[in-house]
Amino acid sequence: MTTSRYRESALAAMRRRTLLKYSVAAIVAAGWAGGFTSAMAQSVDLSKWSPEYIRSIAGTETFDTAGTCGKVVPNDYAGKVSYWYTGPFEADPVIAHEQDAAFWEAFKKTYPNIETDVQSITYNELLDKFRTSLLGNAAPMVIRLQILGGVEFAAKGYLEPLKPEDVGYTTADFWPGALKSVTWDGVGYGIPTNNETMGFIWNAKIFADAGLDPEKPPATWDDVVAYSKQIHDKLGISGYGLVAKQNAGNTPFRFMPTIWAYGGGALDEASENPTYEKAQLNSEGTKAALQAIYDMYVRDGSVPTSALTNTQAENQAPFIGGQLAMMIAHPAEYARMLDLASKATGADKEVADAVVENMRYGLIPEGPARRAVVFGGSNIHVVKAEYVEGGVVDEQAVKALICMWTSPEWSTKLAWVGSNPGNLGGFKTEWMKERLDTIKFLDVTTSMLPSGIPFPVLPYAPEIMNIIVPDMMQNVLTGTMTVDEAAEDAAAKVDALSSGGI
Amino acid sequence: MSSGQAIFTDGPGTAPRRPGLFSRMWKQRADYLYVLPAIIVMLIVIGYPIYYTIDLSFSRTPTTLKLSDKTFVGLQNYVAILTSPNFWKVTWQTLVWTVLSTIFAFGLGLGAALSLHREFAGRAFMRGLLLIPWVISAVAASYVWKWLYHSDFGAIGALMVQIGVTDEPINFIDNTRTSLYALIVVNVWKEFSFAMIMLMAGLQTVPESLLRAAQVDGANAWQRFWHVTWPHLSGVSMVTILLLVVQNFNSFIIPFVMTGGGPAGSTHIWITHIYEIAFQRQNWGAGAAYAVILFILMMILGIFYVRALTRGDATRAGT
Incomplete structure (x- = not known):
């Protein structure tokens, strides 16, 4: 040999x-x-x-x-x-x-x-x-x-x-x-x-102004897409606080729940008995989740344009300023908003206090497969x-x-x-x-x-979550690839990774 | 006479035989001893990492990420990198970044240096003002520019809308077509002061008498610059350009902080890409191979840099 x-x-x-x-x-x-x-x-x-x-x-x-x-x-x-x-x-x-x-x-x-x-x-x-x-x-x-x-x-x-x-x-x-x-x-x-685990927060006043039930959060991710569009069309502000920055932990924490809800996954981490053997980023569920964010970012323009460079921290300012209606948030987000409101002055203070007053927490929306959160x-x-x-x-x-x-x-x-x-x-x-x-x-x-x-229990899970998944999102949102191409590309990268490829 | 014969045999104009290398080293042993500590430190902190990086570049990182289990794969990392379309994309972006940043930083720096070389009220203040981009932290500057460029609430976008240039804020950094150029603007802003300082120092060497003589002879401003000032600046310009090129090839902070290499990899340049491969993806073999390729390129540039510097020394020494 x-x-x-x-x-x-x-x-x-x-x-x-x-x-x-x-x-x-x-x-x-x-x-x-x-x-x-x-x-x-x-x-x-x-x-x-x-x-x-x-x-x-x-x-x-x-x-x-x-x-x-x-x-x-x-x-x-x-x-x-x-x-x-x-x-x-x-x-x-x-x-x-x-x-x-x-x-x-x-x-x-x-x-x-x-x-x-x-x-x-x-x-x-x-x-x-x-x-x-x-x-x-x-x-x-x-x-x-x-x-x-x-x-x-x-x-x-x-x-x-x-x-x-x-x-x-x-x-x-x-x-x-x-x-x-x-x-x-x-x-x-x-x-x-x-x-x-995180929850879903929304601004009840923005919901009311856009003709939505102020006390009722979107029940499904399809609702999120629809609500986001309605808010943007009626009020000219961003509906959902999408986060899609590369190399930022915030991104998978906020997008994987959508993927899982639609029945997809990075591997099979969402299943009852995960084996972590094969990439699921090219599954129909993942593609549906990608289509949802494509619809919000490209088709409707109802999420911040800056989503590609935003982390969650950059969504806090527009939320407290009444310019963003809903987002996935950590339990401590309410305290953060209170803190931001306490630091605001003049007219900003009035807006910030009103936002805190109208801030609501709910369950993260579910999808056809399940309700999920990291x-x-x-x-x-x-x-x-x-x-x-x-x-x-x-x-x-x-x-x-x-x-x-x-x-x-x-x-x-x-x-x-x-x-x-x-x-x-x-x-x-x-x-x-x-x-x-x-x-x-x-x-x-x-x-x-x-x-x-939990994210897949693998030593290279951070690469999947912080690099491959955000790359897949950005390829779709920038029009570099179609939903199908981006999903297949990401799945191939995960499979190559798990087989020891570079 | 033996001595006369020897002189005759060697012939006129023939240089006396130089002592051997080891003989010369022995004679200058004190000098070598003085630099020995620095050489030892360099071998430890530079030499060993270079050796280890080269060693890593021929290995594959195992899926457990345990480096002691790495396997030798020969040139596989190099082949994979050089045949990857991503490598050529990142290389092209790095070239665009480096060339445009260098040209514009040098051009602006030269203009600023020439302006500040003339006497005018408030010159010292202006000099201090123009130095600000260079002295402030690159991380802080990147965050400030990120907010200035912000696609939804950025000051530049708001200004454009307010003065009626556009209907909506311009998408500078969340757009694959404009993001790299937007970052180049920030880089030029950050480093043109460096070129300015270097060239201002170079301008001190231009003899005032020559400029006055040219003026008396009827040379206009452009002719005085081109025929008198520029030849005196060529040495320092070469050094400045080489330093800017090396600096730009090695850029990291601005693209990393502002876009993290995105959107869709459109602002990845070599160093950010190497960082991502090695430290975020923990693919040490491929990251090391990338680093070795960059190292070779930097060494070539280093040779040009040293030549540019020593040419100046040789000119001054009249050899």
Whole structure:
């Protein structure tokens, strides 16, 4: 056999092994995830999930965090743990700082003999700093990463297997989708700390002025297209806040729900048992979603022309200025709008206050296939000893920290402002009740959680979501390609990627 | 006489035999010792990354993204890149970006330098004012221009509508036909001050007596510029143009911040594309191959740059 033939053969074998590995991983993960809903009893009844149900269970149970974690790791254990995470920074509300400080105080009280070495690193710096520290064997023992951040490191072999049972909880205590996001090659490598989904916001006054029911959001994505056109035709302003910038996380977070609603996907991540084997970007569902945004951007001109260079942040100004009627938004968007209104002056202030007054939150519209939203959040992971500073992981101290952090109490308190407890027990706590009473629309965005779909659990998922999907959108919206061409082009790129092509 | 014979044998005008390279190096060993620390640092921070990039360019990144599992693929990355229509599209955009940016930045810089070289009231203020684009942060400038160009609420678009030039705001950066040129305008605005400073320094070398003599001889302004000023500026112009070309080939901030390479890849130039391939798609092999191609091109430009610089030295030394 010639060298090149040998290489080709070896590469092909490697691709087959990779494919097999992904398939096994996906089947195990899917079985695991699917099993939650059918065989295992969740801590809460997910079938009843709605704003009313969320309110009804809040404050109905108390939890003894110190006692629970004391059964996992004795409270008098003496040791050391190092931890990196994105904690509250200057721009975060005071309560986030207070809860963070309270956690460390509580940890010290519960485990007075465990020494902590903690670093709070900004969201944008954390991944790069972690990658660098791993190369220099100077990583922390424990790290918290955004929802799909861990897959890359699990695939590279840097993380220790970790499941809820290791720290005294059960898999039924966490969202199935969240656990799917920490599963690589059939093994769990982390525990969810917090999970959130986005909602749909609209300006009721603009709806009324355009002749729409001000209290009724679009029920389907077809409605969004129609409403957007009606608003633009009648009022001359943008209807829907489309976001289609390349290399921006906002774009897939706002377009994938449309694709999934129409029955498409990047791969088969929206299905009950995903295998991540074949690209779905050329499916009829994806094409229908592309056609919907084409209709809004090109045919009707009813969305901002700047959508191709906009991130969500650039949609906030026109929304608070009454120039944009509806968009997908994070739970914290209301607080952001309040903040913007408080900074406005003169005539702008009047407009901004009116917008806040008329701001409504609802469920993200559904499509022919389903109602869908991206399942977001963060997970906590344990690093293998050989990559940790000093070469040692203090297992007991690590477990103590993770048990406390992922407890119903602290997973609620530490996600106070913009997220939700990763531990489902958190929804029953008095702190959840307090949050629902003080954070407007939290019940609506939280009620989207069962519709949450995680991005494909693959190391190269960021490339699909941040590059290939936005490219596909831009190819359609700029007329560079037709809907069919753009969809086929994107699917071919995903398939090439999963087979190891460049 | 042996010495006389030796002189006769070598013949008149024959240069004495130069000592060997190692002999000369040994004689100048102190000089080499002085630069040794810098060379060691360069080998570590420049030499090794270059070696590693070249090594990476012959490998394929595995689907797990684990670099220790990379496989040797020979020239496959280079072949894939050079046969990709995207490569030629990005290369063409890079050439358009570089050539137009360089021409206009140099032209504007030359005009500004000539204007500021003359005495007039407020010259110092104008000089400071024109330096502003160069001294402010490229990231901040990009964000400001992004809002000026904004397709829905941009100041330029609003002004155009207000003065009746257009009915609707012009779509500068969300349009594949205009986006690259819109970004070139920003780049020219940002870097023409650099050309201005370089050429102002060059203008100091033009002898005032020659200009006055030409004026006495009846030469008009254009003739004085073309026959007296320009020949004195040719050296600094060459250096300025080469530096602008290198700078523009290596541009990143303006296209990355303003459009991220979009829409539909219409503002991708080499560096933004390499960044996307390597750091956002984590395809280290292909990204490295792109970088090596760019490196070779930069080295060729570097040779021209060094030649331009040393030609000036040689001229001054009269050799």
